[in-house]
Amino acid sequence: MDSWVRFNTQSQGKERVLRAAQYACMLLGYTLHKSSVATDLQRTISELEAHMSLTRKLLRLGNSVEALQAAKTTIHLSDSVLRLCLTIGHLNRAMYFACDNVVWAGKIGIISKLDQQKWNHRSFRYYLFALILNVTRDVYELCLLLDCEDCYRITATPAVMWVWLRKRIHQIGTVLYNNPPLLLDLLKNGCDIFIPLDKLGIYQTGPGFVGTCGLLSSVLSIVTMLHPWLKLKP
Amino acid sequence: MMDAVLKFANQSQGRDRVFRATQYACALSIYLLRNKPDRKDLVARLKSLENNMSAGRKLLRLGNAANSIVAAKQTMQLSDRLLGLCLTVANINRALYFICDNAVWAKNVGLIRSINKERWSINASRYYLFSLVMNLTRDLYVILQLMQKKGRDNRFKSRMNQHLSDCPEVAEAVIPELDALIFLLLETLRSEPTVALDTVKNICDLFIPLDRLGIYKSSAGVVGFCGLISSLIGILTLARPTLRIKP
Numbered sequence: 001m002d003s004w005v006r007f008n009t010q011s012q013g014k015e016r017v018l019r020a021a022q023y024a025c026m027l028l029g030y031t032l033h034k035s036s037v038a039t040d041l042q043r044t045i046s047e048l049e050a051h052m053s054l055t056r057k058l059l060r061l062g063n064s065v066e067a068l069q070a071a072k073t074t075i076h077l078s079d080s081v082l083r084l085c086l087t088i089g090h091l092n093r094a095m096y097f098a099c100d101n102v103v104w105a106g107k108i109g110i111i112s113k114l115d116q117q118k119w120n121h122r123s124f125r126y127y128l129f130a131l132i133l134n135v136t137r138d139v140y141e142l143c144l145l146l147d148c149e150d151c152y153r154i155t156a157t158p159a160v161m162w163v164w165l166r167k168r169i170h171q172i173g174t175v176l177y178n179n180p181p182l183l184l185d186l187l188k189n190g191c192d193i194f195i196p197l198d199k200l201g202i203y204q205t206g207p208g209f210v211g212t213c214g215l216l217s218s219v220l221s222i223v224t225m226l227h228p229w230l231k232l233k234p
Numbered sequence: 235m236m237d238a239v240l241k242f243a244n245q246s247q248g249r250d251r252v253f254r255a256t257q258y259a260c261a262l263s264i265y266l267l268r269n270k271p272d273r274k275d276l277v278a279r280l281k282s283l284e285n286n287m288s289a290g291r292k293l294l295r296l297g298n299a300a301n302s303i304v305a306a307k308q309t310m311q312l313s314d315r316l317l318g319l320c321l322t323v324a325n326i327n328r329a330l331y332f333i334c335d336n337a338v339w340a341k342n343v344g345l346i347r348s349i350n351k352e353r354w355s356i357n358a359s360r361y362y363l364f365s366l367v368m369n370l371t372r373d374l375y376v377i378l379q380l381m382q383k384k385g386r387d388n389r390f391k392s393r394m395n396q397h398l399s400d401c402p403e404v405a406e407a408v409i410p411e412l413d414a415l416i417f418l419l420l421e422t423l424r425s426e427p428t429v430a431l432d433t434v435k436n437i438c439d440l441f442i443p444l445d446r447l448g449i450y451k452s453s454a455g456v457v458g459f460c461g462l463i464s465s466l467i468g469i470l471t472l473a474r475p476t477l478r479i480k481p
Contacts, residue, residue, distance in 0.1 A: 011246045014294060044344040051343055055290040059249065066240055109282040 015059050016222045018052050023214030025049035030208035057104035060097055067094035077234060081140050086234065089133035092126045099123035121200060128196035131189055138186040141232075145175045145182070184220050185232040191217035242473055250294060251468045253287050258461030260284035265455035292339045295332060302329035312481060316375055321481065324368035327361045334358035356447065363443040366436055373433040376479075380422045380429065390421065431467050432479040438464035 029045045032038060071090035077083040099122045106114030149171060176183040191213040197203040198210045224230045242248040260280045267273045267280075306325035312318035334357045340346040341354070384390050397417055398410060423430040438460040444450040445457050471478040 011244050011249050014246055014297075017297075018293070048343050048345070051289070051293065054286065055293045058253070058286065058290040059294075069237070069240060108286045110279050112279075 010225070011059065013222075013225055015056060016218055016225060018056050018059075020215055020218035020222065022049055022052040022056065023211045023218060025052065025211075026207050027211030027215060030206070030211055034208070054104070054107060057100060057107070061101055061104070064094045064097040064101070067091070067097060074234060082137060082234070085133045085137040085140065089130045089137070092130035092133065096123050096126035096130060099126060124196040124199045128193070128200065131193045131196065134189045135186070135193065138182060138189060138232075141182055142172065142175065142186070145179060146171060149175060181224075181230050181232040184224060184230055188217045188220045188224075191220075238473070245472065246294070248469075248472055250291060251465055251472060253291050255462060255465035255469060257284050257287040257291070258458050258465055260287070260458075262455060262458030262462055265453065265458055289342070292335060292342070296336055296339065299329045299332035299336070302326070302332060309481065317372060317481075320368050320372040320375065324365045324372070327365035327368065331358050331361035331365060334361060359443040359446040363440070363447065366440050366443065370433070370436045370440070373429060373436060373479075376429050377419070377422060377433070380426055381418050384422050384425070385418060390418075393421075394418070428471075428477055428479040431471060431477055435464045435467040435471075438467075 025045050025048050029042055029049065032042045032045065067090045071087050071094065074083060074086035074090060077086065099119050102111070102114070103116060103119045103123060105111045106116050106119065176186070194203070194205055194213045195210055198205050260283050264277055264280050264284070267277050270277075302325045306322050306329065309318055309321035309325060312321065334354050337346065337349060337354045338351055338358060341349050341351045394414060394417060398414060423433075441450070441452055441460040442457055445452050
């Protein structure tokens with residue numbers, strides 16, 4: 001009960017739970033649609049999903065400032081690749097939040113003639129760029145760790161491509177298994193990336209797959225919040 | 235300064251209080267603009283913003299009952315029995331208010347169909363009123379304790395005597411005991427701003443359920459104004475923890 005209270009008092013904690021619930025509703029709605037049953041329930045679920053989405057947009061008001069502050073911190077990192085990836089990632093996130101706030105204002109009617117589709121697309125584009133940079137950072141960290149591994153094991157390169165590939169994959173697996181924060185972050189970003197890809201029409205997967213990915217990434221995010229040692233730093 | 239703002243916003247309560255302040259500011263503005271036909275568009279936008287804030291806050295209140303129950307468990311262990319009783323009963327009533335409020339939310343979104351929304355909404359307001367009354371009782375108890383302590387303080391006694399002999403033509407001086415009591419009360423509140431702020435906040439909050447339950451119907455403007463004041467005080471006490479009443 002105490003850990004729930006502590007989790008609940010962080011604004012982000014509630015937002016993550018809402019996100020998980022929203023994507024669970026998306027997945028549930030898709031499942032019900034596929035089985036063509038209970039149209040009444042389907043309507044309730046989709047309305048609930050829209051309600052949660054709007055409330056999350058409300059919670060995101062002001063997050064641009066947070067992202068800009070984060071960019072101000074990461075600009076001082078010593079590693080140049082990390083510095084580039086993280087700073088530009090945060091700047092893209094700030095732009096995503098700004099566009100998202102405009103979409104919220106349009107949805108509730110504060111701004112009247114707003115091209116919601118255009119602004120929605122804009123926000124997803126920035127979100128996609130931010131995710132691509134996050135994945136780049138994850139891959140960079142992975143390469144650094146693999147290089148470290150290679151330093152310790154100087155073995156002859158096998159002649160067969162297939163054997164070399166299997167060995168490499170095994171190495172990557174070991175490195176990721178020994179670094180749970182990197183593994184979780186990579187999984188989370190990997191799942192998240194399907195959401196803007198679907199929304200922008202670049203790689204359409206459907207609400208079922210998007211719902212599953214969103215739910216999985218939200219659950220992983222909640223786990224990293226409950227166990228801060230699992231969060232990838234910086 | 236930006237760091238302080240971010241730290242404030244990162245607390246779930248911080249954001250909720252800002253939304254609450256916005257919600258009641260909208261309600262007040264709508265009331266003030268109600269007779270201006272050329273501002274109908276603005277009034278419609280303010281109404282939409284107010285409704286969205288209210289709906290969003292209801293969703294965000296899911297799970298707050300657990301917070302209140304944990305708080306009740308903690309206040310049960312206070313050394314001062316009367317204080318512990320007031321706070322524990324207040325926290326239990328708040329938990330019940332949250333449960334009723336969550337039921338109303340579930341009915342609003344269509345998850346539960348078979349409940350009487352009006353009855354649960356009235357019950358929520360009732361529990362909220364009880365918890366506010368208990369909080370005010372606690373405030374009164376703390377003020378009386380502080381007044382007693384201050385009354386025994388020698389430095390204060392000399393200041394009081396000086397005040398009583400200062401202005402004999404003032405109306406309250408006709409009844410010197412009343413004048414002394416008011417002076418003591420004001421001095422106590424001035425030296426303990428935490429209690430003063432909490433009392434003002436609770437009194438302002440009281441108008442909201444009193445209006446909703448029909449016990450003391452004031453206008454939408456009064457409710458909006460009181461809600462805004464109490465939200466601003468709530469933001470102030472969260473931003474400056476030294477101004478928050480303890481426990």
